[in-house]
Amino acid sequence: MISELSTYRITDFLMFSKEALFGVYESYNQALWPVQILFLLLSLILLGYFARGFLLRTRREYLLISGAFSLAWIYQGLVFHTQYLSQIIWAAHYIAWLSLIQGILLLVFAFSSKSATGIRKNWLSVSLFFIAAFAPLEILWGGSFSTVTLFPWGMSPLALGTLAYLANQPPRLLSFMLAVFPLLYLLAKLVISLEL
Amino acid sequence: MKNYQRREFLSLSTALATSTLLPDFSLQAQETAVPQKKKIPTRGELLSSVGMGTWITFNVGRNQRLRDARTEVLAEFLTHGGGMIDSSPMYGSAEEVLGYALAKLGSKKGIFSATKIWTQSGEEGQEQFTSSKRLWGLDTFALEQIHNLVSWKSHLPYLRELKQSGAIRYLGITTSHGRRHQELEKIMAREPLDFVQLTYNIQTREVEQRLLPLAKEKGIAVIANRPFEGGSLIDFVKRHPLPPWAAEFECTNWAGFLLKFITSHPAITCAIPATSSVLHMRENMSGAAGALPDEKMRKKMIAYITSL
Numbered sequence: 185m186i187s188e189l190s191t192y193r194i195t196d197f198l199m200f201s202k203e204a205l206f207g208v209y210e211s212y213n214q215a216l217w218p219v220q221i222l223f224l225l226l227s228l229i230l231l232g233y234f235a236r237g238f239l240l241r242t243r244r245e246y247l248l249i250s251g252a253f254s255l256a257w258i259y260q261g262l263v264f265h266t267q268y269l270s271q272i273i274w275a276a277h278y279i280a281w282l283s284l285i286q287g288i289l290l291l292v293f294a295f296s297s298k299s300a301t302g303i304r305k306n307w308l309s310v311s312l313f314f315i316a317a318f319a320p321l322e323i324l325w326g327g328s329f330s331t332v333t334l335f336p337w338g339m340s341p342l343a344l345g346t347l348a349y350l351a352n353q354p355p356r357l358l359s360f361m362l363a364v365f366p367l368l369y370l371l372a373k374l375v376i377s378l379e380l
Numbered sequence: 381m382k383n384y385q386r387r388e389f390l391s392l393s394t395a396l397a398t399s400t401l402l403p404d405f406s407l408q409a410q411e412t413a414v415p416q417k418k419k420i421p422t423r424g425e426l427l428s429s430v431g432m433g434t435w436i437t438f439n440v441g442r443n444q445r446l447r448d449a450r451t452e453v454l455a456e457f458l459t460h461g462g463g464m465i466d467s468s469p470m471y472g473s474a475e476e477v478l479g480y481a482l483a484k485l486g487s488k489k490g491i492f493s494a495t496k497i498w499t500q501s502g503e504e505g506q507e508q509f510t511s512s513k514r515l516w517g518l519d520t521f522a523l524e525q526i527h528n529l530v531s532w533k534s535h536l537p538y539l540r541e542l543k544q545s546g547a548i549r550y551l552g553i554t555t556s557h558g559r560r561h562q563e564l565e566k567i568m569a570r571e572p573l574d575f576v577q578l579t580y581n582i583q584t585r586e587v588e589q590r591l592l593p594l595a596k597e598k599g600i601a602v603i604a605n606r607p608f609e610g611g612s613l614i615d616f617v618k619r620h621p622l623p624p625w626a627a628e629f630e631c632t633n634w635a636g637f638l639l640k641f642i643t644s645h646p647a648i649t650c651a652i653p654a655t656s657s658v659l660h661m662r663e664n665m666s667g668a669a670g671a672l673p674d675e676k677m678r679k680k681m682i683a684y685i686t687s688l
Contacts, residue, residue: 191559195610199472200439201656207443271441272472 194379200272202326202380209322209331209338212268216337226252227317227335230345234310234352250294253349256336257287264339279369283339286365290346293358312348316341325377343369415461415668418649421599422550422574427492429643430668431464432457432661433605433654438481439472449656451481456658458490460665466577466603466652467516468496468527469508475515483517493518494575494603496554498527502534509542523575525552529560529567536571550574556605558586568594577603580648582641582685583613592647601649604642608653614638620688629677630670635660639667641681644674 213220233249261283269276315321316335323332335341343366350359417426432454440446454465467474475495482488495512497505509524524539526532532553539551552575555564561578568576568591576595580587581604595602608614617634631637635653642651653664673681 191557196557199436199470201436203656204436204440204443204446207446208441210445211441211443268441272439274470274472 194375198376198379204272205380206322206327206331208268208272209327209333212264212337213330213333220334220337223334223337224317231310231313231317234306234313234348236305246297247294250290250349252336253346254287254290254294256342257283257290257346259287259336260339260342261287264337269339282365286346286362289358289362293356293362296358297353297356306352309348309352312351313345316345316348340370340373343367343373415463415665416643416670416672418643420550420574420601420649422601425549427601427650428461428463428668429648429650430462430639430664431466431492431494431603431650431652432462432664433652434465434467434474434478435471435654437654437656438467438474438477440477441473447477447480448484450477451484452658453656453661454478454481455485456661457665458485460662460668461490462665462668463490463492464494464522464603464650464652465491466494466605467512468498469512470496470498470527475512479515479517488518492522494523494525494552495521496525496527497535497539498530500531502531502538505531505535505538509538509547520546521548523550523552524548525554525575525577527554529553529555529563532567550601552576552601552603554578554603554605558584561586561591565590565594568598568600573598573600575601575603575649577605577652579606580604580642580645580651581607581609581613582638582682583609585682588645592645596647602647604648604651607639607642607651608635617685617688623684625680628671629673631666633663633666635663636667637681639664640672641678643667644672644678 230249230252233245261280265276265280265283269279313335318334320329320332320334321340323329333339333341335345346366347363347370350363353359415428415430418429419425420427437453438450440450457465465478467478469475482491493516495516497508499505499508509521512521513519524542526535526539536551536553539548542548543551552573553564553567554577555561556577556579558579564576564578567573576591578587578591580592580602584606592602594600614634617638622631622634622637626632626637629640631640639651639653642648651667655661655664
């Protein structure tokens with residue numbers, strides 16, 4: 185059994201081509217248009233928060249922003265993975281469940297935070313969020329403008345944006361736990377990008 | 381050199397004669413020549429020696445542009461007399477996209493539909509067969525296979541039932557990447573099968589030792605998957621010139637070279653390259669036209685590839 189496992193390569197599990205993956209992004213973007221404009225505006229507001237020192241004012245603001253991240257993950261699970269990515273990857277249904285759990289945990293995380301004010305500006309966080317919200321990485325990978333997904337409607341940018349959000353929080357066990365799935369997702373995306 | 385069936389010889393002669401008389405259409409005449417056909421041992425049915433795989437290439441989801449592009453690939457395959465189309469429920473949306481393409485082309489005439497059962501559960505296997513029929517838009521399949529030997533003991537009786545009822549004409553079992561050959565050999569020796577599917581190409585020839593002779597002996601048709609080693613083999617050889625002596629077996633491109641090597645093995649019935657390109661499909665189908673290399677030439681082909 186172990187000797188058989190050693191014969192497998194990552195490409196054996198990639199049942200889709202880069203073209204097909206871009207095709208999914210393209211269809212997804214077409215169905216979503218023009219909501220992307222609203223998302224870009226939301227990202228600009230969030231970038232402002234990140235740039236001036238995240239969540240310096242009230243708990244209400246903090247919960248609103250955390251809620252936006254949580255909703256974005258739930259949306260990824262219910263819409264992107266279940267309705268789009270699952271067209272070419274059957275395992276997307278499992279990723280959808282993980283996305284839902286991530287979204288719910290983010291909400292739990294926000295409500296369980298006693299204080300979210302007084303956090304200093306964190307340039308790592310600002311940079312990560314800027315890339316997530318405005319860097320069209322699909323084009324660097326060979327895609328066209330129609331395949332570009334950004335924060336919060338693209339899964340990888342959302343994962344990156346979530347890491348930016350978590351990097352701007354006081355260190356807690358739950359914040360580290362919440363970083364696991366986005367990190368694994370980004371790692372998987374990197375490996376897939378290199379293999380395809 | 382392989383002997384032609386009389387009808388094939390006449391058709392090919394006509395095509396060649398036409399190409400001589402009408403040079404403007406020579407390429408088309410050559411490309412649409414009647415394909416090389418090989419006999420399926422259990423029933424004697426003839427099958428074009430080059431089929432079409434759908435792994436990765438037809439898994440394009442619901443993107444309309446890509447679906448239409450794959451429809452063109454399928455149309456090219458059928459234009460050149462292609463027969464076997466092989467898919468699986470494991471291949472994501474491939475079966476659904478095939479169904480779309482077949483419906484759009486409006487005719488399923490001439491296709492040799494082959495799919496698989498890929499699940500541990502016997503009950504789910506039956507559901508998969510029903511689902512495959514719906515996705516392809518077919519009432520029956522030519523061939524139903526057990527994918528990668530998964531739970532084969534529980535699926536084989538069901539496949540026999542399907543065959544008896546006329547829902548399929550043939551049953552088979554598959555493996556790939558050279559995995560689980562010992563188990564496949566045992567199944568081939570003990571169970572009555574119409575088809576086996578395995579990996580065979582000019583680079584990966586392990587099956588020549590035991591499985592192909594056994595298939596020949598037991599009268600089991602053989603489908604060769606991964607004829608281009610998942611694309612890496614053809615990408616490699618394309619950096620080198622096609623040897624001029626390839627013309628001796630009417631070969632004009634590397635795809636034809638690699639496919640003719642496979643299908644010239646006496647135990648092989650059909651090779652199933654997958655492509656998402658119309659041009660590549662045309663090249664693949666050239667591997668089904670014209671003469672096949674003999675044993676001496678096959679050795680020369682291996683030596684040449686090894687020397688690259």
